[in-house]
Amino acid sequence: xxxxxxxxxxxxxxxxxxxxxxxxxxxxxxxxxxxxxxxxxxxxxxxxxxxxxxxxxxxxxxxxxxxxxxxxxxxxxxxxxxxxxxxxxxxxxxxxxxxxxxxxxxxxxxxxxxxxxxxxxxxxxxxxxxxxxxxxxxxxxxxxxxxxxxxxxxxxxxxxxxxxxxxxxxxxxxxxxxxxxxxxxxxxxxxxxxxxxxxxxxxxxxxxxxxxxxxxxxxxxxxxxxxxxxxxxxxxxxxxxxxxxxxxxxxxxxxxxxxxxxxxxxxxxxxxxxxxxxxxxxxxxxxxxxxxxxxxxxxxxxxxxxxxxxxxxxxxxxxxxxxxxxxxxxxxxxxxxxxxxxxxxxxxxxxxxxxxxxxxxxxxxxxxxxxxxxxxxxxxxxxxxxxxxxxxxxxxxxxxxxxxxxxxxxxxxxxxxxxxxxxxxxxxxxxxxxxxxxxxxxxxxxxxxxxxxxxxxxxxxxxxxxxxxxxxxxxxxxxxxxxxxxxxxxxxxxxxxxxxxxxxxxxxxxxxxxxxxxxxxxxxxxxxxxxxxxxxxxxxxxxxxxxxxxxxxxxxxxxxxxxxxxxxxxxxxxxxxxxxxx
Amino acid sequence: xxxxxxxxxxxxxxxxxxxxxxxxxxxxxxxxxxxxxxxxxxxxxxxxxxxxxxxxxxxxxxxxxxxxxxxxxxxxxxxxxxxxxxxxxxxxxxxxxxxxxxxxxxxxxxxxxxxxxxxxxxxxxxxxxxxxxxxxxxxxxxxxxxxxxxxxxxxxxxxxxxxxxxxxxxxxxxxxxxxxxxxxxxxxxxxxxxxxxxxxxxxxxxxxxxxxxxxxxxxxxxxxxxxxxxxxxxxxxxxxxxxxxxxxxxxxxxxxxxxxxxxxxxxxxxxxxxxxxxxxxxxxxxxxxxxxx
Numbered sequence: 060x061x062x063x064x065x066x067x068x069x070x071x072x073x074x075x076x077x078x079x080x081x082x083x084x085x086x087x088x089x090x091x092x093x094x095x096x097x098x099x100x101x102x103x104x105x106x107x108x109x110x111x112x113x114x115x116x117x118x119x120x121x122x123x124x125x126x127x128x129x130x131x132x133x134x135x136x137x138x139x140x141x142x143x144x145x146x147x148x149x150x151x152x153x154x155x156x157x158x159x160x161x162x163x164x165x166x167x168x169x170x171x172x173x174x175x176x177x178x179x180x181x182x183x184x185x186x187x188x189x190x191x192x193x194x195x196x197x198x199x200x201x202x203x204x205x206x207x208x209x210x211x212x213x214x215x216x217x218x219x220x221x222x223x224x225x226x227x228x229x230x231x232x233x234x235x236x237x238x239x240x241x242x243x244x245x246x247x248x249x250x251x252x253x254x255x256x257x258x259x260x261x262x263x264x265x266x267x268x269x270x271x272x273x274x275x276x277x278x279x280x281x282x283x284x285x286x287x288x289x290x291x292x293x294x295x296x297x298x299x300x301x302x303x304x305x306x307x308x309x310x311x312x313x314x315x316x317x318x319x320x321x322x323x324x325x326x327x328x329x330x331x332x333x334x335x336x337x338x339x340x341x342x343x344x345x346x347x348x349x350x351x352x353x354x355x356x357x358x359x360x361x362x363x364x365x366x367x368x369x370x371x372x373x374x375x376x377x378x379x380x381x382x383x384x385x386x387x388x389x390x391x392x393x394x395x396x397x398x399x400x401x402x403x404x405x406x407x408x409x410x411x412x413x414x415x416x417x418x419x420x421x422x423x424x425x426x427x428x429x430x431x432x433x434x435x436x437x438x439x440x441x442x443x444x445x446x447x448x449x450x451x452x453x454x455x456x457x458x459x460x461x462x463x464x465x466x467x468x469x470x471x472x473x474x475x476x477x478x479x480x481x482x483x484x485x486x487x488x489x490x491x492x493x494x495x496x497x498x499x500x501x502x503x504x505x506x507x508x509x510x511x512x513x514x515x516x517x518x519x520x521x522x523x524x525x526x527x528x529x530x531x532x533x534x535x536x537x538x539x540x541x542x543x544x545x546x547x548x549x550x551x552x553x554x555x556x557x558x559x560x561x562x563x564x565x566x567x568x569x570x571x572x573x574x575x576x577x578x579x580x581x582x583x584x585x586x587x588x589x590x591x592x593x594x595x596x597x598x599x600x601x602x603x604x605x606x607x608x609x610x611x612x613x614x615x616x617x618x619x620x621x622x623x624x625x626x627x628x629x630x631x632x633x634x635x636x637x638x639x640x641x
Numbered sequence: 642x643x644x645x646x647x648x649x650x651x652x653x654x655x656x657x658x659x660x661x662x663x664x665x666x667x668x669x670x671x672x673x674x675x676x677x678x679x680x681x682x683x684x685x686x687x688x689x690x691x692x693x694x695x696x697x698x699x700x701x702x703x704x705x706x707x708x709x710x711x712x713x714x715x716x717x718x719x720x721x722x723x724x725x726x727x728x729x730x731x732x733x734x735x736x737x738x739x740x741x742x743x744x745x746x747x748x749x750x751x752x753x754x755x756x757x758x759x760x761x762x763x764x765x766x767x768x769x770x771x772x773x774x775x776x777x778x779x780x781x782x783x784x785x786x787x788x789x790x791x792x793x794x795x796x797x798x799x800x801x802x803x804x805x806x807x808x809x810x811x812x813x814x815x816x817x818x819x820x821x822x823x824x825x826x827x828x829x830x831x832x833x834x835x836x837x838x839x840x841x842x843x844x845x846x847x848x849x850x851x852x853x854x855x856x857x858x859x860x861x862x863x864x865x866x867x868x869x870x871x872x873x874x875x876x877x878x879x880x881x882x883x884x885x886x887x888x889x890x891x892x893x894x895x896x897x898x899x900x901x902x903x904x905x906x907x908x909x910x911x912x913x914x915x916x917x918x919x920x921x922x923x924x925x926x927x928x929x930x931x932x933x934x
Contacts, residue, residue: 075864077853080919083758083784084845087923090758091841097826101659102756103922104820105652107785109749110799110921112644112740114787118794118863125643126741148793148870148911175795202743239910266903268911293874294904295881 115175119145123170130200132167133539135331135338136160140167142329149269150292152248152328154277157579158534159331159338161273162193165244166201172269173203178241179217181205182265185246187222193246194220214238223250227261240267248272251291252284262291276580277328282308289327297323341515342544343537345571347561348441350433350552356395359425360555363391363398366418371600385596389454392557393434393521395426396457402426434550435465438518441548442471442498449516450492450499452532454523459500462520472496478503504532511536515543520550522560524592529570530578547571556599559608563595567616581622591615644740650710653738656680656748660755665705670715673733676703683751684744707735708744759924764823765832769929775833779930780806782844783815785921786852792867792914802851803926804844806837811851819926834927852918864914871912878904 090097115122121141124132132140136159143151143164149172153161172178183205185193190207197205197218206213208221214234223245226235243265245251251259251272270292278285286303289296297303297320309315333340352360367384374380383405390397406419442449453459459475466473474488474496492499493513517536523529537545549571551561564570585591594615602608644652654672657664660680666673676684681703682691694701709715738744762778769776783803790796803815812818828834837844882901888894 074857075861075914075916077856077916077918079849079852080917081845083920083923084841087758087925088841090760091925095760097760097924098756098758098922099659100756100759100761100824100826101655102752103759103924104756104816105656105659105752106749106756106922107801107816107820108652109752110785110787112642112648113749114642114799115795115797118790118796128737128739128741144794176789177791177793177795202741204743263900264903266907268907293877295877299881299884301884 113174121171122174123167126170126174127201129202130163132163133160133339135335136163136167139164139329139331140171143168143271144171147327147329149242150271150327152272152274152277152288152292154274154328154330156330156332157275158538159333160539161275162196162246163200165246165271165273166197166203168269168271169197169242169244170201170203172242178269180238180240181218181242181244182226182235182238182240182267183218183220183244183246184223184226184262185220186250187224189246190220190222223258223261227257232261236264236266238266240265242269242271243267244271244273246273248288249274249276249284252281252287254287254290259287259291277330282314285324289324293327296327339539340537341541343533343547343572344544345547345549345565347549347551347565348437349558350437350550352552352555353429353431353433355425355429356433356552357554359395359398359422359429360391360552362422362425363387366422367600369418370415381596381600385599388556388599389521389524390458392552392555393453393455394432394458394461395429396461397455399423399426400457432461432465434520434552435462437550438462438520439466439469439471441518445516445546447516448492448497448499448514449518450501450511450514450536451518451520452501452504453520454502455521456502458520459502462500466498466500471498473498473500475499476501476503501535504528504535510538510540512538512540512542515541515545516548517545518548518550522549522551522557522564524560524595526564526568526570526578526591527582529564533571556608559599559612560595562609563612563616567612568619581619581626584622584626585619646711646739649738649740649745653708653710653745653748656752660751668715670711670713671707671709673705673707675705678703679755680751683754684747705733707733709735709737712737753922757922759826759922759926761819761824761826761924761926762828762832762834763926763928764825765829770831772831775831777930778832778834778927779808780834780837781812781815781926781928782806782841782848782923783819783926784848784923785816787919787921788852788856789917789919790863790914791917792864793870793911794863794867796863799921800852802848804848806839806841806844807835807930809839809847811848819928822928824926828927835930849918856916867912867914871908874908874912875905878908 121137121144123140124137139153139155143149143153149168153164155161155164169178169181173181183193183197194205194207197203197220203218204216205218205220206216208214208219208225208231211230211234213219214231221231225231243262245262251262253259272288272292274288277288283303286297286300298306307314307316307320314320331338367388370384371381383401387398387401387405390401402419402422406416409415409419438451451462453462456477459477463473463475472495474491476485476488476492476499480488488499489511492511499511499514514536517532519529519532523532533545533547549561549565551557582591589597598608598611602611650669650672654664654667657672657674657676657680660683661677662680663675663677664672665675678701681687681701685704691701693699736744765776781803783801785799785801788798788800790798801814801816803812803818804810805812839847878901882897882904885897886894886901888897
């Protein structure tokens with residue numbers, strides 16, 4: 060759509076410009092002179108009827124919903140779209156917490172503008188890994204013919220999804236800057252927090268009419284990040300740079316004049332939270348299932364623990380080679396199959412004359428003595444009891460294989476799901492799980508596309524040590540659209556490191572029952588020096604007693620809670636109460 | 642007014658019928674059809690294929706589709722043949738056509754392409770035929786127009802106007818009236834066409850004036866409010882850039898000025914109210930004189 064070069068400061072009641080399209084006139088005249096050719100009257104009538112059906116007769120009645128047959132948006136998503144269209148005038152930050160459907164909201168807004176003919180040329184910039192997902196969602200859910208940018212000519216399509224890294228580079232950059240976009244959508248917009256980056260400057264230069272910035276974490280470290288985002292959308296909304304600092308900031312993350320800041324923010328940003336009453340999440344129920352290892356399993360566990368400690372001491376705390384040792388220690392809580400493979404690999408890497416070989420074979424002997432997997436037996440018992448679909452998560456491929464065979468031998472249909480599978484295979488496994496299998500055994504929780512609303516039981520066969528991954532697992536089943544309460548079973552072997560991890564994640568952080576808002580922000584702040592996972596590794600390898608581990612876990616839990624409280628009390632992303640009352 | 646599944650079906654069937662497509666099977670929920678060349682060109686997005694046909698003059702092979710309107714109202718379809726080389730030509734493409742689908746939009750577009758300019762005569766009634774004298778017909782210019790009221794939001798109106806090229810009389814809902822009559826592209830017997838005393842250009846101008854006058858009587862609150870919003874927005878960026886423009890660094894000043902100009906232009910683009918009147922399709926209709934009450 061061309062920019063109308065009208066003068067904005069003219070008289071209020073000056074008549075509105077009327078543009079008459081007259082292209083029809085010369086065409087009709089020509090056909091009259093030449094006596095044809097003439098079109099079909101039925102088609103003439105059908106064209107008129109088509110227009111009748113899609114005429115948009117009101118400024119504010121939402122049209123997009125009538126055009127979506129493959130999607131039923133949730134109330135908060137519709138509210139958000141409506142607010143962006145009617146109050147924010149198409150320029151907004153969508154800052155919902157993860158999992159509430161920011162993409163759906165953006166899709167609704169885009170569809171509305173497309174249906175109304177207010178947008179045609181649209182640019183969507185997202186991280187490279189999300190390009191295809193966006194294209195797929197826009198096409199399938201919204202019927203929007205979006206294309207992924209691949210070649211230079213792709214830019215000429217109306218709705219293009221591209222990665223920011225491609226777009227800002229030559230030769231693409233100049234092309235995009237010479238265009239005018241009716242709508243610009245940027246996903247993961249918190250990456251634009253720094254004014255000095257080329258990304259930021261590129262977006263400032265782009266010409267756009269409507270603009271949506273999507274981010275789950277509008278502020279990660281510093282209030283000025285939020286200021287920069289808003290300046291992209293609406294320069295001056297929070298005053299000039301100096302005004303903003305003077306009026307709203309006390310400390311880096313500490314605002315002043317909160318009420319005023321909230322009010323200004325609510326004009327450009329919408330943040331829905333899981334804890335908002337109007338968002339339909341079901342409950343989570345958690346059951347920890349303590350297990351006692353069989354004598355043979357315990358023997359292996361103790362053997363591995365001693366082995367790991369000895370190797371670690373020999374390495375003098377060398378972090379780099381500690382990973383496989385930690386893995387070993389964790390695997391022994393999962394299945395003997397997992398331990399076995401890691402031991403074999405370790406043996407291959409060890410010089411042939413090393414005395415370690417003897418120790419490894421000693422452990423292999425212990426593995427051979429194990430006849431049954433206590434956890435698998437327990438899982439089977441649980442599954443028979445619930446008699447319903449269930450997803451089992453494990454960290455290890457070998458455990459996954461073992462379980463597949465185990466359930467097959469019990470005549471229960473189970474399907475695998477792994478990160479390494481290609482898209483088609485993943486979809487196929489999902490279909491099989493939905494239609495035929497009782498069990499899905501997954502090694503991967505992250506990534507797109509595994510949406511298991513039809514399943515509400517989940518078993519953590521073993522636990523990741525990274526809370527984000529735990530949350531991702533739960534997020535696969537406990538998500539919007541899940542109509543049942545979700546039941547989570549954590550299998551934990553008594554007297555092992557697993558017990559401590561579960562203690563940290565469950566008792567201390569309360570990971571399973573609560574949805575922790577902004578988990579990523581909390582972790583980022585907590586992990587200033589070392590990742591939580593790494594700290595746990597060190598703690599496990601260096602502790603001399605159970606009590607020492609317990610004390611360490613306590614202190615980790617405490618610092619997590621403190622940071623969580625601080626984050627929660629930072630109010631600049633809270634919605635205004637009045638807004639909610641509407 | 643959104644179409645129901647049934648209306649969509651009727652719409653599609655009328656299109657297929659009028660473009661001479663071959664209906665193979667039909668139920669209240671679906672239709673299986675072999676497209677006519679005309680419909681194939683419009684609907685299958687195969688410009689290279691049709692370019693080839695046009696160049697070489699080979700007999701075209703049009704595509705077969707199964708359009709589904711309501712899955713609850715149809716019997717099961719035959720299964721696909723096993724895949725193999727060359728089987729694509731025989732495979733039945735099954736497609737749901739709900740309202741809002743791209744396929745339906747394509748039918749809409751196809752109707753518009755094939756139904757833009759008409760020149761028609763009203764069929765004589767039986768009484769008319771029995772009278773020995775020739776009946777005088779009066780030419781009307783008919784326009785279906787869309788009026789768009791746009792700022793950062795938009796609303797539209799659809800009008801169908803007709804003007805007698807003899808008397809200058811203007812009728813609303815003109816197309817609706819024409820659609821109730823029997824029309825034919827050929828001049829019927831026993832009818833004589835009166836030459837319009839008005840040029841096409843004059844008729845066009847009169848219709849435009851009519852529309853303009855009509856629009857003047859409309860409530861313009863929407864436009865006044867849009868201009869208020871625009872003023873507020875301009876004030877906001879003015880205050881923001883005012884400070885930045887005070888810099889002494891010439892290079893930076895240039896950058897800021899460019900940005901400022903871009904932002905101002907974007908705001909006008911976004912908010913400035915405008916009305917656009919466009920013609921969907923049009924034609925000349927010869928109907929019995931003095932028959933437009």
